[in-house]
Amino acid sequence: MEGKKTLGRRKIPLEKIEKEAARYSSFSKRRSGLYKKASELVREFDVNLGIVLSSPSGKSYSFVHPTTDVAIDRFINPTTELDLGAQLVAAEARNKVIQNSDRLNELDAREKAAKEKIRFMDQKNEARVRCWWESMDQFNAEDITKFEGIMNTAEGFLNVQLKQLEDGASSSIHSPPKDADS
Structure with a gap:
């Protein structure tokens, strides 16, 4: 059994406390x-x-x-x-x-x-x-797998968004101007 970490309850002799405060x-x-x-x-x-x-x-x-x-x-x-x-x-x-x-x-x-x-x-x-990358060393295998799934999902959403932006930009280049008839 390891030794006590504190003194615990003990008898304190009654004597006048010298410091007024x-x-x-x-x-x-x-x-x-x-x-x-x-x-x-x-x-x-x-x-x-x-x-x-x-x-x-x-x-x-x-x-x-x-x-x-x-x-x-x-x-x-x-x-x-x-x-x-x-x-x-x-x-x-x-x-x-x-x-x-x-x-x-x-x-x-x-x-x-x-x-x-x-x-x-x-x-x-x-x-x-603390930023998430500062605590990466505390991740276990399950946390890393979850994080990888989140990152893959985010990458998929970003690719879809990028594709939509590219399609929108290319279609606006090839379409005639709105006031072309006049």
Whole structure:
């Protein structure tokens, strides 16, 4: 068995990222990942959830489901049941999370399809730029036979066209002029 080509998943020691730009970028990417995971948890397991983050620049971010009050109340007293109003708010918030998640999945699918189409069009344009004779070395015997048939057919059509042009030119030379009677 040949050796691994990548390092794969491995444990990365937690240490401060020294470059400020890299730290901000990493924070943004991880925040998005946390929000996505939080949305999945809410959707799949119908849980109350609250996440509060503070960026390297000091800006605060939060993800709360269904509402801040419900999440804090649940944190303070986990056995408390929600009143009817809070249950309705939670149900509405859950529906919004499901709708937004569905929309996100749809947009991800569209993005994937668009990227695939762009890749296909790039390949098509690249093939168009290359002339057919540049790819002749990639032809197999069947391709060459097909190409030979196409060329023979084209030659036949051109010979017929040439013959018609020659016949038309010779007949117009020998025919009398249209105004010969006058």
